[in-house]
Amino acid sequence: MSELLYEDVLPGGTHWSFVVRRGLLLRLVDVDGGANVGMLFYNPANLLERYNAPDTLKCQHTFKLTRGNCLYSDMGRVFCSIVDDSVGWHDTVCGNTTRAVVAERWGTRTYQACRNDWQLNGHDSFLVEGGKYGLGRRDLAANVNWFSKVVVADDGAMTFDVGNSKAGDHVDLRFEMDTLVLLHTCPHPLNPAADYPRAAVRYQFRSAPPMTEDDACLNACPENRRGLENNRLYHLIG
Amino acid sequence: MLKESTLAAAAAIYRAVVPAGDYWLHEVKAGQTFRIVDVDGNQAADTLFYNAADPFERYSASDTIRAQANVYLGVGSKLLSTDGNVMATITADTVGRHDTLGGACATESNTVRYALEKKTMHACRDSYLLALAEHDRFGLTKRDIGHNINFFMNVPITEDGGLTFADGVSGPGKYVEMVAAMDLLVLISNCPQLNNPCNAYNPTPIELLIWGEGA
Ligand SMILES: [Zn+2]
Numbered sequence: 010m011s012e013l014l015y016e017d018v019l020p021g022g023t024h025w026s027f028v029v030r031r032g033l034l035l036r037l038v039d040v041d042g043g044a045n046v047g048m049l050f051y052n053p054a055n056l057l058e059r060y061n062a063p064d065t066l067k068c069q070h071t072f073k074l075t076r077g078n079c080l081y082s083d084m085g086r087v088f089c090s091i092v093d094d095s096v097g098w099h100d101t102v103c104g105n106t107t108r109a110v111v112a113e114r115w116g117t118r119t120y121q122a123c124r125n126d127w128q129l130n131g132h133d134s135f136l137v138e139g140g141k142y143g144l145g146r147r148d149l150a151a152n153v154n155w156f157s158k159v160v161v162a163d164d165g166a167m168t169f170d171v172g173n174s175k176a177g178d179h180v181d182l183r184f185e186m187d188t189l190v191l192l193h194t195c196p197h198p199l200n201p202a203a204d205y206p207r208a209a210v211r212y213q214f215r216s217a218p219p220m221t222e223d224d225a226c227l228n229a230c231p232e233n234r235r236g237l238e239n240n241r242l243y244h245l246i247g
Numbered sequence: 248m249l250k251e252s253t254l255a256a257a258a259a260i261y262r263a264v265v266p267a268g269d270y271w272l273h274e275v276k277a278g279q280t281f282r283i284v285d286v287d288g289n290q291a292a293d294t295l296f297y298n299a300a301d302p303f304e305r306y307s308a309s310d311t312i313r314a315q316a317n318v319y320l321g322v323g324s325k326l327l328s329t330d331g332n333v334m335a336t337i338t339a340d341t342v343g344r345h346d347t348l349g350g351a352c353a354t355e356s357n358t359v360r361y362a363l364e365k366k367t368m369h370a371c372r373d374s375y376l377l378a379l380a381e382h383d384r385f386g387l388t389k390r391d392i393g394h395n396i397n398f399f400m401n402v403p404i405t406e407d408g409g410l411t412f413a414d415g416v417s418g419p420g421k422y423v424e425m426v427a428a429m430d431l432l433v434l435i436s437n438c439p440q441l442n443n444p445c446n447a448y449n450p451t452p453i454e455l456l457i458w459g460e461g462a
Binding site: 057061062063064066067068070071072073081083084085086098102103104105107109110145146147148149150151152160161162163164165166167198199232235236238239 | 353357372406412
């Protein structure tokens with residue numbers, strides 16, 4: 010593992026955003042277990058290029074995200090690759106909590122009464138962070154929910170797995186192009202917890218080792234080789 | 248669950264056939280009933296809904312499946328907007344299951360899914376982009392192309408997290424019908440996909456019908 014360049018902790022129920030350069034590795038660590046990190050990706054050079062969950066799933070014939078998977082933009086390119094994962098299953102279809110969902114499930118807590126212990130929701134968190142880059146409600150899409158697992162029965166019914174991620178579990182993202190990242194640590198929308206879950210997440214930046222021919226993401230399926238070839242063309246012609 | 252409609256085609260106030268590879272952009276008013284017919288079977292109707300009065304409010308696949316706690320659409324499914332409002336409710340369906348996770352095909356995703364040289368083949372997002380460009384009075388652009396419904400498509404998910412594009416459960420003449428809960432702008436790409444065995448590499452027409460006042 011290369012040198013740690015930066016690390017910090019995001020408390021549960023908060024939001025943040027940043028532009029990450031191609032070639033950096035982002036590790037997310039579930040500090041106490043049961044974390045959820047909602048995340049969306051955009052191309053900072055063309056904000057119309059954004060994360061596309063349907064393409065990500067169907068290109069890799071998968072419903073879950075884990076090591077070996079690439080996260081695709083709607084332009085057939087890869088924002089980042091999952092190069093390591095101790096969790097095994099991350100959700101990208103269930104979306105976010107909204108103000109209404111949080112109020113219905115966990116009640117209303119105002120900022121005036123509770124200060125930073127109020128109960129933020131994922132939807133508003135993305136609107137706030139996206140607004141810093143000129144993005145609005147037109148630009149939101151199905152997000153990743155790191156550390157969260159939702160299984161689907163034959164009839165399509167969904168069940169949230171409360172024990173999916175343990176304290177110390179991590180996922181490593183290698184960025185394959187410059188990427189605007191919006192994220193929040195609000196609860197997964199299907200989390201059945203009685204109290205608003207507030208799980209902290211540690212994040213760390215390192216330099217990613219260069220991709221080699223035996224790379225797990227490159228070789229996971231022929232689709233990923235073609236997606237990463239689209240990245241190569243993008244970086245060739247700009 | 249299968250449920251047939253009680254409405255007669257002869258009583259519809261609007262009927263149109265859309266060939267494969269074309270788009271359809273039309274208003275459906277609150278209270279009107281809207282039917283999409285899979286004329287020859289195993290076609291995909293890639294459908295987007297916008298609130299006609301505020302088109303930045305639009306169909307949300309993730310809110311819809313979260314609220315109904317089910318990944319498939321069928322009779323009784325309420326189609327939710329990005330603001331959590333009901334846009335339409337499916338009231339009749341002779342197919343049994345519709346997909347809202349697979350999204351629309353695009354030339355760029357075709358390069359990944361099939362082969363790099365497929366980037367010149369017509370795809371659903373091209374139809375969406377042309378529709379929005381030709382109707383720019385709505386002020387909608389690529390920004391507004393969200394995750395659509397694929398009516399008539401069957402995309403089963405397994406308990407261990409697999410995803411497959413299965414042969415259709417649809418067939419000639421099967422249909423899905425819904426009642427609009429708000430004034431809607433409906434944008435359909437009748438999928439031109441020539442690379443997917445689901446439609447036997449043969450995209451075919453769909454028919455659209457509307458019942459109610461003022462179509
Ligand atoms: Zn298509």
